[in-house]
Amino acid sequence: MKSINTTTLKKFDLLFIAIAFVMLGYLVTFQRTTDFIIFCIFVVSYDLIYGYMGRLSFGHMLYLGTGAYATALFCDHVSSNPLLAILAGVVCSALLGAVLGPIVTRTTGACFALINLAFNQVGYFLVLIGFSSYTGGEDGMSAFFGNLGPINFNNKMTVYVFCLTIMLFVVYFVRRLTSSPFGILLLTIKENESRSQFLGYNTVIYKLIAFIISTGIAGLAGGLSILNYTYVTPSFIDPTRNVEVIFASLIGGAGSLYGALAGGITYMMISNYLPNYIQRWEMFLGIMLLILVFWFRAGVWGYLTRFSGKPGKEMGS
Amino acid sequence: MLLSVGKLNVFYGSAQVVSDVSLEVDQGEMIFLVGRNGAGKTTLLKTISGFLPSGSGKILFDGADINGKPSNELALMGMRYVFQDKRVFTQLTVRENIHLAAYPFKQKASEAEEKVVGIYPEIVRFMDKKAGGLSGGQRQLLLLGRALIGNPQLLLIDEPTEGLAAGIIDQVFRVLKMMKGQLAMLIVEQNLAVVSQLADRVYIMQEGQIPRELVSQADIQDQEQLEKYL
Numbered sequence: 001m002k003s004i005n006t007t008t009l010k011k012f013d014l015l016f017i018a019i020a021f022v023m024l025g026y027l028v029t030f031q032r033t034t035d036f037i038i039f040c041i042f043v044v045s046y047d048l049i050y051g052y053m054g055r056l057s058f059g060h061m062l063y064l065g066t067g068a069y070a071t072a073l074f075c076d077h078v079s080s081n082p083l084l085a086i087l088a089g090v091v092c093s094a095l096l097g098a099v100l101g102p103i104v105t106r107t108t109g110a111c112f113a114l115i116n117l118a119f120n121q122v123g124y125f126l127v128l129i130g131f132s133s134y135t136g137g138e139d140g141m142s143a144f145f146g147n148l149g150p151i152n153f154n155n156k157m158t159v160y161v162f163c164l165t166i167m168l169f170v171v172y173f174v175r176r177l178t179s180s181p182f183g184i185l186l187l188t189i190k191e192n193e194s195r196s197q198f199l200g201y202n203t204v205i206y207k208l209i210a211f212i213i214s215t216g217i218a219g220l221a222g223g224l225s226i227l228n229y230t231y232v233t234p235s236f237i238d239p240t241r242n243v244e245v246i247f248a249s250l251i252g253g254a255g256s257l258y259g260a261l262a263g264g265i266t267y268m269m270i271s272n273y274l275p276n277y278i279q280r281w282e283m284f285l286g287i288m289l290l291i292l293v294f295w296f297r298a299g300v301w302g303y304l305t306r307f308s309g310k311p312g313k314e315m316g317s
Numbered sequence: 318m319l320l321s322v323g324k325l326n327v328f329y330g331s332a333q334v335v336s337d338v339s340l341e342v343d344q345g346e347m348i349f350l351v352g353r354n355g356a357g358k359t360t361l362l363k364t365i366s367g368f369l370p371s372g373s374g375k376i377l378f379d380g381a382d383i384n385g386k387p388s389n390e391l392a393l394m395g396m397r398y399v400f401q402d403k404r405v406f407t408q409l410t411v412r413e414n415i416h417l418a419a420y421p422f423k424q425k426a427s428e429a430e431e432k433v434v435g436i437y438p439e440i441v442r443f444m445d446k447k448a449g450g451l452s453g454g455q456r457q458l459l460l461l462g463r464a465l466i467g468n469p470q471l472l473l474i475d476e477p478t479e480g481l482a483a484g485i486i487d488q489v490f491r492v493l494k495m496m497k498g499q500l501a502m503l504i505v506e507q508n509l510a511v512v513s514q515l516a517d518r519v520y521i522m523q524e525g526q527i528p529r530e531l532v533s534q535a536d537i538q539d540q541e542q543l544e545k546y547l
Contacts, residue, residue, distance in 0.1 A: 181416070181417065181420050184409060184413055184416075184417060185417065187406070187408055187409065188406045188409065188417065191406055191407065191408055192404060192406065194368065194388070195400075195404065195406070196417075197387065197388045197389040197392075198366070198368075198388050198389070198392055198397070198398050199389075199392060199417060199418050199421060200389050200392035200393045200418075200421030200422065200467070201389055201421055202387075202389050203389070
């Protein structure tokens with residue numbers, strides 16, 4: 001099989017990614033591709049804590065939802081400037097990550113997954129019932145963005161270009177982060193945290209920083225979702241939807257930035273188009289997960305890069 | 318005294334594994350802990366290094382009470398622990414394994430590499446290979462070299478020659494000999510040939526206690542005598 005030249009890919013990755021998403025736009029419509037892009041940003045945020053740090057979370061929707069609601073509330077009550085509103089979403093999610101992080105990052109395994117799920121449940125019911133006078137409860141709320149100078153954010157093509165640009169920034173940032181000593185340390189925490197501590201690292205702090213960055217990026221995905229849909233409902237924070245990002249991360253190959261993007265696109269293609277042909281398409285996802293777990297643990301990207309001789313390690317080195 | 322352990326007790330649940338153990342290691346000394354499997358040697362090292370909590374007793378390192386301090390703080394104070402299982406970070410390259418050990422001490426990456434190459438020159442051939450591909454002996458030499466990064470004062474080494482081929486044991490022996498006198502070492506070892514040739518003093522450990530300390534070179538080099546404690 002012809003190998004994937006990861007060196008070339010790394011050098012021009014942003015260009016390749018941009019071209020791929022433009023082609024995808026022509027293939028599946030640009031509005032739908034905006035959905036794909038936003039979901040990919042969310043998967044990248046999740047992969048930081050799952051793929052790189054080795055902590056499986058069942059509660060990452062909390063941060064996407066927080067970003068979405070914070071953006072919408074900011075837009076409605078403070079300013080309709082889209083950049084400021086999305087920034088508010090990012091800051092609120094990161095702040096929530098900073099508050100909950102010291103609790104959750106001290107745990108591992110099932111405990112980490114379930115504590116995150118518990119917080120997600122609390123957030124969901126706060127949005128649904130506790131703060132329903134602000135969030136619109138089950139009906140959700142709308143957000144109308146103003147123009148940014150001459151840029152009209154009510155134009156779907158503008159939103160597509162904006163989201164794609166933001167995603168390229170996120171990819172660049174996460175690539176720099178994961179190939180830095182900080183990113184390498186995250187990999188060692190995943191492999192053997194106590195040994196990292198014996199090298200002199202206070203791993204609690206590094207895990208917390210990674211968690212806050214991850215939650216901030218998830219909030220960014222939430223904010224962009226509002227820009228795309230102009231409304232938010234409790235489904236944006238629904239804990240049962242965590243399975244989507246977990247699936248995408250596994251499909252693409254956890255611990256790889258390109259894998260996260262590949263997984264995000266693959267999952268969105270399946271969930272958008274398979275229902276047209278198979279009524280209970282979720283069953284197909286279940287079967288796919290079984291196949292991945294038994295035969296392709298490194299995911300789509302890990303499997304492809306195996307033929308280049310650098311399995312699953314194209315980012316950290 | 319660099320390391321001073323006084324009346325240390327360690328428990329696994331209700332089972333006492335280390336009982337009233339006292340020992341001392343001075344600057345530059347190479348001290349060996351010898352005893353049968355299950356005598357509590359590894360538990361003792363893990364407790365000194367902050368990996369396990371102690372039930373009671375004192376652990377002083379460079380004059381500071383370190384009992385209960387986390388292992389990352391002890392590393393920054395100048396204590397390193399080389400584990401028995403020879404685990405490196407398998408997903409990282411050898412170079413990344415070395416560099417990672419340099420950052421907390423603000424040592425230059427090139428200096429850190431030099432330090433490891435200094436004790437194991439052949440490692441230059443593997444620098445950009447995944448550390449998971451190294452053999453047990455290569456891993457041990459990498460770990461010993463990596464432990465020297467940041468100029469530690471004390472190395473705790475658990476069974477450095479265990480499970481290694483004879484040729485590699487010679488290499489590890491050569492490295493330990495090279496390091497002797499440069500820093501203090503407390504080593505758990507069952508290879509009596511290594512012990513008798515390198516030890517400044519030997520603590521005998523039996524059933525969680527240290528009933529005997531061998532100080533004279535005549536006693537240390539008497540391998541038949543030492544064998545009785547294994």
